[in-house]
Amino acid sequence: MAKSFYADFIKQLLSKAGIEINGSQPWDMSIHNDAFYERVFREGSIGLGETYMEGIWDCEQLDECMYRIISTNLADYIKWDLKKALLLIKARIFNLQSVSRSKDVAHKHYDIGNVLYEAMLDSRMIYSCAYWENASTLDKAQEAKLDLICRKLKLQPGESIVDIGCGWGGFARFAAEKYQVKVLGITISEEQAKKATSICAGLPVEIRVQDYRTLEGEFDKVVSIGMFEHVGYKNYQDYMDTVQRILKKDGLFLLHCIGGNRSAITSDPWIDKYIFPNGMIPSIFQIDQATQGKFIVEDWHNIGLHYDRTLMEWLRRFKDAWPQLKDKYDQRFYNMWVYYLSCSAASFRAKSNNVWQIVFSQPNSRIAYQSVR
Incomplete structure (x- = not known):
């Protein structure tokens, strides 16, 4: 042509x-x-x-x-788009989020250097959507989000909670300090685990490098913040089976995740190649299919527009920190990161992506749940 x-x-x-x-x-x-x-x-x-x-x-x-x-x-x-077609075929044939593949995203994204995330994120290093309802700074907005989650889970002193995909330990530390609970945090990233262990030192918090599928024990509460996007549609049932198995009869499970308006089995090809390999954004239908017969939905809250503001704040902080970061990362990385954060913010502004906080209880539990905002 x-x-x-x-x-x-x-x-x-x-x-x-x-x-x-x-x-x-x-x-x-x-x-x-x-x-x-x-x-x-x-x-x-x-x-x-x-x-x-x-x-x-x-x-x-x-x-x-x-x-x-x-x-x-x-x-x-x-x-x-041939590459998108090939990605769809691969997702159909293979389990792209199997145990053997699950660490691909850790190596590609989360282990690229804590210095980057320390510069870009808030003081607790929370790498998920903040809650800006009554906040004017990133630190306050992330603290408000953590507190909102704790209140939705009805955390009580002495309870046990597992944080699936604990990141750098920000939620674990907040919950242990503010709500006096015992926390088990798991991550597949070695770099995150090291930082989280240091951040949570001296608190009733244990951090493990562990796949969610190998979790054992019983917990009062379960939380997962920004991790379900790495689970993959072929593993949604196993994920929910795991949560149901480890959650006490009268426990609560809060899932905080990005959600899409349409069911899909892959992510955007550029995002898959450069940012989150093997990632996938679930739909309401896919979550419903995975939880039918396992959980009762107590609350479903969409805070997606808050992610636009969060991502734009991360972008501003990244650009401001670039003079200190450029010796570690090259100009191509800078362009890639600006593109990633800008596109992500735009997707929430356009409401093609959402952020859901869903509270689940076990069937036949005795909880009379009251929604929290």
Whole structure:
């Protein structure tokens, strides 16, 4: 095909979202190399992300540009994305989140250096959506989110709780200090476990490098914050079976996760390749299928718009810290990270992604649950 065809097609496509090539609006794209058009035409999401990483295009207000692309569903107009098709086939055939594959995301994303996350996140290093209802700073918004979760779980002094996907131990420390509970935190990341162990030193908190499928024992409460996105649709039943097995009869389980409006079995191809390998965002239908007969839904709360503000704050902090980080990471990484945070913020702004906090109880429990906000 002639180069002019690719350029004309992509320009017309972007115009549907109100984006002009080399235009004057802050969300307009500046194209520095005409290779952009064929790359995006042939490679879809991968091409768009990689050309940004390579400096082939940029944008003054990238988050707003991506919001316009996402909210007008421009990806639906490119149906021949071969890499996306291959990813779907692979997800159908293989269990991409098996025990042997489960640590791929730890090596690719969580073990790339605590210094990055220390600079970008709040003082507790909470890497999930904050709760900005009555907060004006990231630290206060993350503290409000942790407290909201503890109140939804009705935590009482002396209770035991397991935190599936404990990250750097921020929730474990908060719950142990503020609610006087005993916490078991598990993660598949060696780097996270080391940091979490240090953060929680001196408290009734145990941190383990452990797959959720091997959990044993019985707990008053179970929480999972931002980890279910790594479980995969072929493992949802096993995940919920595990939680049901370890949760006491009158216990509560809170699942905090990103949720999609449509059922899918893969993530965006660029995100899968560069950020969260083998990740997958569940739908209401998929969660319902995995929990039928196992749990009672006590509460379902969508705080998705709070993630837009959270991600934009992470982006600001990352950019501010770049002079101290650039000796460890190169310019391609900087572009990749800016693109990742901007696209993610845009997806929540467009409400194509949500953040759900779901409270479950065991069948036949004696809990008379009152919702908390």
